[in-house]
Amino acid sequence: MKHRNKIITFICLVTLIVLGIFYWYHHLQQNEKTLTIGLYTSSSWNVPNGHQYKVIDYAIRKFKQEHPEIKIKYESGIQQDDYRNWLSEKIIENKTPDLIIVPNRDFNALANEGTFKDLSSFMSQDNIKPSTFYASALKAGKYGNQQLALPYEANPTLMVMNKTLLEKFKMSTPSYNWTPQKFYKLCRKITYSNTKKKYYGVTMNYNWQDAQYAYGAKLFNTNDGKVELTSDRSRRAFTLIENIVNDQSTFNVTSQLFDKGRVAFMPLGLAQYRTYTSYPFHITRNNKFLWECTKMPSIKGIKATPIETTMFAISSKAKNTKGAWEFMKLLCTNKTVQKEVMKTNMGCSVLPAVVNNKKTQKILDEKVISFHNLTIKKLDLIMKDGTSLPKFKDYNDKSEKLDYKIQNALKAGNLETQLFNIQLQVNQSETN
Numbered sequence: 001m002k003h004r005n006k007i008i009t010f011i012c013l014v015t016l017i018v019l020g021i022f023y024w025y026h027h028l029q030q031n032e033k034t035l036t037i038g039l040y041t042s043s044s045w046n047v048p049n050g051h052q053y054k055v056i057d058y059a060i061r062k063f064k065q066e067h068p069e070i071k072i073k074y075e076s077g078i079q080q081d082d083y084r085n086w087l088s089e090k091i092i093e094n095k096t097p098d099l100i101i102v103p104n105r106d107f108n109a110l111a112n113e114g115t116f117k118d119l120s121s122f123m124s125q126d127n128i129k130p131s132t133f134y135a136s137a138l139k140a141g142k143y144g145n146q147q148l149a150l151p152y153e154a155n156p157t158l159m160v161m162n163k164t165l166l167e168k169f170k171m172s173t174p175s176y177n178w179t180p181q182k183f184y185k186l187c188r189k190i191t192y193s194n195t196k197k198k199y200y201g202v203t204m205n206y207n208w209q210d211a212q213y214a215y216g217a218k219l220f221n222t223n224d225g226k227v228e229l230t231s232d233r234s235r236r237a238f239t240l241i242e243n244i245v246n247d248q249s250t251f252n253v254t255s256q257l258f259d260k261g262r263v264a265f266m267p268l269g270l271a272q273y274r275t276y277t278s279y280p281f282h283i284t285r286n287n288k289f290l291w292e293c294t295k296m297p298s299i300k301g302i303k304a305t306p307i308e309t310t311m312f313a314i315s316s317k318a319k320n321t322k323g324a325w326e327f328m329k330l331l332c333t334n335k336t337v338q339k340e341v342m343k344t345n346m347g348c349s350v351l352p353a354v355v356n357n358k359k360t361q362k363i364l365d366e367k368v369i370s371f372h373n374l375t376i377k378k379l380d381l382i383m384k385d386g387t388s389l390p391k392f393k394d395y396n397d398k399s400e401k402l403d404y405k406i407q408n409a410l411k412a413g414n415l416e417t418q419l420f421n422i423q424l425q426v427n428q429s430e431t432n
Helices: 002-033 054-066 080-092 104-112 120-125 135-139 163-168 180-192 208-215 232-248 255-259 270-276 281-285 321-333 335-345 358-365 376-384 395-412 415-431
Strands: 034-038 071-074 099-102 150-162 200-202 263-269 291-294 307-314
Touching: 034 080, 034 321, 054 071, 054 321, 054 335, 099 104, 099 321, 104 307, 104 395, 135 150, 135 307, 135 376, 150 163, 150 270, 150 321, 150 335, 150 376, 163 263, 180 200, 180 208, 180 232, 180 263, 200 232, 208 232, 208 395, 232 395, 232 415, 255 263, 263 270, 307 321, 321 335, 335 358, 358 376, 395 415
Parallel strands: 034 071, 034 099, 200 263
Antiparallel strands: 099 307, 150 263, 150 291, 150 307
């Protein structure tokens, strides 16, 4: 009897092990047949977009041709402002999507928390070279020595010019390689050429950060993230922004004034530029002057164009890593998909091969009311001029503190004397 019970117990244990192995294998297969993606609705660049998921759905159809066995799931309707909280909840619940869209501003904190897989081995295995992408776009997804995300879409800042106003004051349109000194000279001339201050040099969204980029100043120590505001380049940049503010005698030089034809220069993201120079938005804004655009001013040898980059990353807890990589590769490196990104989302492709394609010029010219002189050659040069932001956990927090204190000092008219104190306060706040 005892012998028989042992046999029964043994058979039960074997059965349970077999069933467990079968369940585990079945579960693994199901995971490999399902790919979950974290996405938000609406444009990354806050421009009108009635086709929020058009590119993703297009890429899914294309992906299905090669991988019919994989089912792709994403949750629709998540607003961009709510996306970070939604993702945080998924991470806590251990339900992180396999593939995650990552806005520029969220990357550092998420990367520091170990949210993403290193992509270096995947890229090496599939022979994806860094030269495939624009350098600054690829660098946006790098943290420490790891490539944690691939760029999907970019929104470079252009310097938009009121060509009609420049001609009114007998000034030629600045060339591509213009310096901060040339920029300031033009702004000052316009401001002081009209006694009633009816016209202005540049809108208030040309800020102190743009001036720092123009001089290639390094505001943060690469080793410890400490703020450094008193270097020669930083001081020259602060002098530039102080002079502009003092000359214009107001902080209220808004984009609305530019729309009315009263301002010569305005920094503007590519997506906004494409939206506002096309039908129907151009008509509703009632612009009655010629627009032109170029890159942001900078001293020789310095890359000074701010570029926001939306990226995709694979969760460090992904259940379908292989599927996530294959779909990410399609989104970020496939020329046909990247052309669709540029056409639908109003930003810029992250691939030089797409930007420099002749068909891309037709995309830039689509629905444009009048000639605005944005060529693929110019856009390629602007993308190559991208500056790279620092990569450390508290970068966004420190930048916000700096911005608040520097803006207050500019308004009070005592920035130069306050620089050392601001530097001290921001650094001390991190140690307390």
